[in-house]
Amino acid sequence: MMSEFAFPPGLIMVLGAMLIPLLGERQRLFALLGLPVLTLGAVWGLPADASVQLAFLDYTLEPVRSTAEGRLFATVFAIMAFAGGLYAHRQATTTELTAAFVYAGSAIGVTFAGDLLTLFVFWEVMALGSTVVVWSGGTQTAYRAGIRYLLIHLLGGVVLMVGIVAHAIDTGSLNFTAMQPESLGTWLILFGFLVNAGAPPLSAWIPDAYPEASPSGTVFLSAFTTKTAVFALLVGFPGADILVPIGLYMVFYGIIYALLENDMRRILAYSIVNQVGFMVAAIGIGTSIALNGAAAHAFAHIIYKALLLMSAGSVLLMTGKRKCTDLGGLFQSMPITATHGIIGALSISAFPFTSGFVTKSLETQAAANEGMLLVWLLLLAASAGVFLHAGIKFPWFVFFQKDSGLRPPEAPANLRLAMWLFSFLCLAIGIYPQPLYAILPYPIDYQPYTVDHLVTQFQVLLFAGFAFFIMLKQMRRTLTISLDFDWFYRKFFNEIGNEFTGRTSIARGIQEQKAVAAIGRVIDKLYRHHGPQGILARAWPTGSMVIWVAVMLGLSLVLYYI
Amino acid sequence: MNTPRKDPKTQTGQDERKHWLYRSENLPKLWLIQIVILVLALLPEFFIHHHAHIEQSGFTLDTSFGFFAWYGFIACTGMVALAKILGIFLKRKDTYYDE
Numbered sequence: 001m002m003s004e005f006a007f008p009p010g011l012i013m014v015l016g017a018m019l020i021p022l023l024g025e026r027q028r029l030f031a032l033l034g035l036p037v038l039t040l041g042a043v044w045g046l047p048a049d050a051s052v053q054l055a056f057l058d059y060t061l062e063p064v065r066s067t068a069e070g071r072l073f074a075t076v077f078a079i080m081a082f083a084g085g086l087y088a089h090r091q092a093t094t095t096e097l098t099a100a101f102v103y104a105g106s107a108i109g110v111t112f113a114g115d116l117l118t119l120f121v122f123w124e125v126m127a128l129g130s131t132v133v134v135w136s137g138g139t140q141t142a143y144r145a146g147i148r149y150l151l152i153h154l155l156g157g158v159v160l161m162v163g164i165v166a167h168a169i170d171t172g173s174l175n176f177t178a179m180q181p182e183s184l185g186t187w188l189i190l191f192g193f194l195v196n197a198g199a200p201p202l203s204a205w206i207p208d209a210y211p212e213a214s215p216s217g218t219v220f221l222s223a224f225t226t227k228t229a230v231f232a233l234l235v236g237f238p239g240a241d242i243l244v245p246i247g248l249y250m251v252f253y254g255i256i257y258a259l260l261e262n263d264m265r266r267i268l269a270y271s272i273v274n275q276v277g278f279m280v281a282a283i284g285i286g287t288s289i290a291l292n293g294a295a296a297h298a299f300a301h302i303i304y305k306a307l308l309l310m311s312a313g314s315v316l317l318m319t320g321k322r323k324c325t326d327l328g329g330l331f332q333s334m335p336i337t338a339t340h341g342i343i344g345a346l347s348i349s350a351f352p353f354t355s356g357f358v359t360k361s362l363e364t365q366a367a368a369n370e371g372m373l374l375v376w377l378l379l380l381a382a383s384a385g386v387f388l389h390a391g392i393k394f395p396w397f398v399f400f401q402k403d404s405g406l407r408p409p410e411a412p413a414n415l416r417l418a419m420w421l422f423s424f425l426c427l428a429i430g431i432y433p434q435p436l437y438a439i440l441p442y443p444i445d446y447q448p449y450t451v452d453h454l455v456t457q458f459q460v461l462l463f464a465g466f467a468f469f470i471m472l473k474q475m476r477r478t479l480t481i482s483l484d485f486d487w488f489y490r491k492f493f494n495e496i497g498n499e500f501t502g503r504t505s506i507a508r509g510i511q512e513q514k515a516v517a518a519i520g521r522v523i524d525k526l527y528r529h530h531g532p533q534g535i536l537a538r539a540w541p542t543g544s545m546v547i548w549v550a551v552m553l554g555l556s557l558v559l560y561y562i
Numbered sequence: 563m564n565t566p567r568k569d570p571k572t573q574t575g576q577d578e579r580k581h582w583l584y585r586s587e588n589l590p591k592l593w594l595i596q597i598v599i600l601v602l603a604l605l606p607e608f609f610i611h612h613h614a615h616i617e618q619s620g621f622t623l624d625t626s627f628g629f630f631a632w633y634g635f636i637a638c639t640g641m642v643a644l645a646k647i648l649g650i651f652l653k654r655k656d657t658y659y660d661e
Contacts, residue, residue: 252641259645260653323656332581373619380630381637388638403584452613455606460634462603466596467638474642480653490659 006050006064009042009074010109010122013081017101021094028097032085035101039108040078043071051114059174062114068441069295070111073231075439076299077108079425080223080306087310087418088216091317096136100220103129107224111231115174116164116189119232123160123196127153130225133217134209142212148489149209152195152202153225160192179236190237196229197280198273199246203253204486206272211265211322215313218265222309223302226272230279230298234441239286244375247281250274251382258389259475260482262324264312264398268305271348271390275301278379282363285370288442293362295440300355300429304347307422308394311341314411314419315398321406324477329403334410338399340419347426349391350383352457355429358448359436361457365446384464391461392468397477604628 016035023031050066081104088097106129109122127150134146167185168174181190198206210221237243254274261267275297282294314337315330316322331338343354350356360383367376410416429436437444468475529536582588612625623629 368615384634456630459630463631463635482652
């Protein structure tokens, strides 16, 4: 293929999505499954060093640049769109499907962006597409959460754009390549990327917005935005030291908040922050095994997190309930959905023979190789914590715990089919990781299945599970949410705003009264002097005038005489 | 572990027998299974020797008996406790933001 004609693979889905509203139900399924396959073909059909360059003002744009990282992420995004389309096509609205495919396509656009401007354009299209997916939840809550979501991403986008401009002025180039946060421009770009990764302080948009979407909408949302940010950090800021503490914070933030949470899909949303934290920390470590780990973990994570949310979405669809306090005992009537949920839960916990085991361990190994003792110990504790907050907590409270008495039937066939596909991938990658290892950005020489690794991993996880059941009473679900940074923009500034409005309106009222009173007084005075009874409006008798003239003449006579 | 709560709202019908997971006489069995699994997980400790994961730091605790077991356990209880404490300050009714 001549590189001059390389078509941006992301545009296949972005443009193809425009067809979705026009198609009938059968052709629509065909498009939903065909477009991702076509994209996958385009991704792997591009030569490994394909590049399209355009001159723009004084800069060079590169809308297509084929890299190992980009191909890896584009591949999993396309797989995700395929399974998501399959999962969604029966019950999702046309708006949601169209928006989801624009969103997925623009995420793939980012992975092929060779310059920062192209990246920015796709970045913003993603923000718009995903907002429409949130809105497709169709409730007033979803609408409001979508607005908050959009505002956060527009803020992140503006900061990113300012950073790109500053960086372009500094370096004279828009080339998207490895940077270090050392100038204003690069710091702002880093901030822009981190907003989408769910880094502190702006992490709350993930658990705020994602769980308000429809069952299938949340599945789409979980995959693209945060992982595109991981891709951008992986290419843009490998080895930036600041990412290690940021990542570790996200890891524990996700665990703690998920432990406190009652809404099943919010538990999984917090766990996205937790998982992305592992990747961000690995990118901060920055060695080739760490970057491979981040990329591989992102790949595996998209699949098992989507699987978990598909299983949660099936429960929501069949029961209409989303709180752990309302659920429980569903394994009796939804055994297939429960099995898929458990496979996803084992994968996210990095249980041996699942995709998490062969990918996340690259990251902890990277910390060990660099002699980062504290980081290694924290990541190890966090691995146990993942099993605690997602690996057991989610399946336990949804499918087991008390018997809620709910006996919903299994989810429809297309939902089950999508879950089968992803369960298969979770286990296939776990048992046979070589194909995934082969497409990682750097050459890799790593053997996940050693006796030592298996034994230690089993011990960490099983004893974490033991801790869960011992402390089960402490984790009784309550009808609560947990305050987060979003309190500032949902409550604090809102209250301040209300307070300000209240006080200023009182002050204005007082000023208004004063002004009205002052005007009233002027009118009164005028009336008193010029009104019908006013002294200046009175008719004067001729006699008195003659007297006054005589007095004045007399006075002037006296003055003259003096 | 999973004491079933007798919910009057349960609409499953009287004739359906409780699943064996929810019968209280099975509770000790479930605990026993779990203990057996944990012991099995610890057994290899007698046969294999762990090498230090981070040799250059001089940290050798991870070569000691059952380090990964007790570390995983302590880490989890610690996190649950931390969540409990933070929950005192952070938890609000789930209608908190509704107007």
